[in-house]
Amino acid sequence: MNITQLSVFLENKPGRLQHVLKVLFDRAINIRTLTIAEVSDFGILRMIVNKPEEAYAALKAEHVTCSRTDVLAVALEDTPGALYRLIDAFSKRQLNIEYMYAFTDRHGEHSIMIFRFDDVEAAKLALGEEGYTIMKRTDIHGE
Amino acid sequence: MDDIEIMVEVDEEIFSDELKVMNALADKISSRMRSILGISAKITLVEPSTIERSAGKAKRVIDKRISK
Numbered sequence: 001m002n003i004t005q006l007s008v009f010l011e012n013k014p015g016r017l018q019h020v021l022k023v024l025f026d027r028a029i030n031i032r033t034l035t036i037a038e039v040s041d042f043g044i045l046r047m048i049v050n051k052p053e054e055a056y057a058a059l060k061a062e063h064v065t066c067s068r069t070d071v072l073a074v075a076l077e078d079t080p081g082a083l084y085r086l087i088d089a090f091s092k093r094q095l096n097i098e099y100m101y102a103f104t105d106r107h108g109e110h111s112i113m114i115f116r117f118d119d120v121e122a123a124k125l126a127l128g129e130e131g132y133t134i135m136k137r138t139d140i141h142g143e
Numbered sequence: 144m145d146d147i148e149i150m151v152e153v154d155e156e157i158f159s160d161e162l163k164v165m166n167a168l169a170d171k172i173s174s175r176m177r178s179i180l181g182i183s184a185k186i187t188l189v190e191p192s193t194i195e196r197s198a199g200k201a202k203r204v205i206d207k208r209i210s211k
Binding site (some may be wrong): 016 | 154
């Protein structure tokens with residue numbers, strides 16, 4: 001199974017992010033990583049949490065606009081050029097990345113890249129053929 | 144000249160995790176307003192329940208013009 005990212009619509013106003021974080025805190029949901037893409041009036045909070053289905057249900061119950069998106073997680077050596085080589089492989093196969101972000105693993109030995117592709121299955125195939133290991137759901141969510 | 148801002152509440156049905164899709168949505172609404180009603184309006188995407196609801200007469204228009 002793929003990694004589930006939660007995406008949340010946030011108005012660019014004080015307290016909106018805090019509200020979302022409070023909903024997660026109240027249910028003891030842990031955020032593994034997050035990123036925010038913003039324009040002038042609003043932003044999209046994208047995050048990976050330990051209990052995505054529970055978090056999704058809780059946010060919906062609080063009338064927060066959110067959705068679930070399949071993303072891929074790849075562990076890379078934390079060395080110069082590792083990301084370049086990976087992106088080069090995508091580029092050669094004409095695979096377009098919608099967006100990406102990163103965090104380090106718990107031991108700090110690897111960078112974990114999160115990728116959002118239009119065509120997840122084509123990206124999985126390409127990663128497999130290039131010898132990359134796609135991280136399992138349990139590796140990321142810890143479920 | 145007066146300016147019009149239209150607030151559009153974003154629910155899960157129209158929400159996307161991609162900024163380009165959300166921007167395209169606002170552009171599409173703006174374009175439709177211009178072609179159908181002939182007005183140019185700023186489209187602002189807002190969270191659900193932002194627009195005031197009322198049990199009586201709905202207050203959906205906020206007039207910020209200063210009367211002379």
